[in-house]
Amino acid sequence: MSGQRADIKVVLGPRTAEHVRIYWEKTQDEEIRKRIPLQDISLEEALRQFEASRQPDATSFGMCIGADGDYVGDVWCYGIDEAEEEMAMFSFLIFEKRLWGKGVGSQAARLFCQEVFSRYAIRRLGAFAYAENVCSLRALEKAGFREKERFLEEGRLSVYMEWRKPPAD
Numbered sequence: 001m002s003g004q005r006a007d008i009k010v011v012l013g014p015r016t017a018e019h020v021r022i023y024w025e026k027t028q029d030e031e032i033r034k035r036i037p038l039q040d041i042s043l044e045e046a047l048r049q050f051e052a053s054r055q056p057d058a059t060s061f062g063m064c065i066g067a068d069g070d071y072v073g074d075v076w077c078y079g080i081d082e083a084e085e086e087m088a089m090f091s092f093l094i095f096e097k098r099l100w101g102k103g104v105g106s107q108a109a110r111l112f113c114q115e116v117f118s119r120y121a122i123r124r125l126g127a128f129a130y131a132e133n134v135c136s137l138r139a140l141e142k143a144g145f146r147e148k149e150r151f152l153e154e155g156r157l158s159v160y161m162e163w164r165k166p167p168a169d
Contacts, residue, residue, distance in 0.1 A: 015064050075109065076090075077090050128158055
């Protein structure tokens with residue numbers, strides 16, 4: 001597969017306030033902001049959201065993505081609903097552009113889905129991506145997400161994808 005590097009070792013780890021600072025700074029990049037729908041929030045708000053995610057009743061959970069020993073992005077779920085919908089929304093972002101299209105996102109997504117389904121009583125994860133962001137769509141597909149719907153949002157074609165937990169044996 002073009003652009004793939006199977007030799008990149010991807011690991012997930014816990015997030016810290018320092019990771020939040022680095023992530024916030026890296027995601028101010030104009031090219032990243034064009035590809036990924038990101039909230040326009042201050043660093044202080046990002047740190048508040050991080051602290052909220054660490055509380056016992058949090059409805060979001062995230063981890064850092066490491067590739068060959070470097071911190072290169074984040075993966076997270078939000079809107080965690082274990083009671084009614086038994087689902088959460090999923091998102092990831094690789095801020096190191098040199099790794100785009102190299103398989104890091106799909107590896108991180110697979111690892112994170114395993115973690116989320118073992119940690120929370122959910123059956124589905126949903127994800128959105130812009131239709132022109134082929135690398136993100138491909139990463140989601142490789143991780144097990146399947147396209148459910150295409151729609152226009154603020155004039156941009158977007159794709160909703162979903163990953164369903166396999167039934168227990």
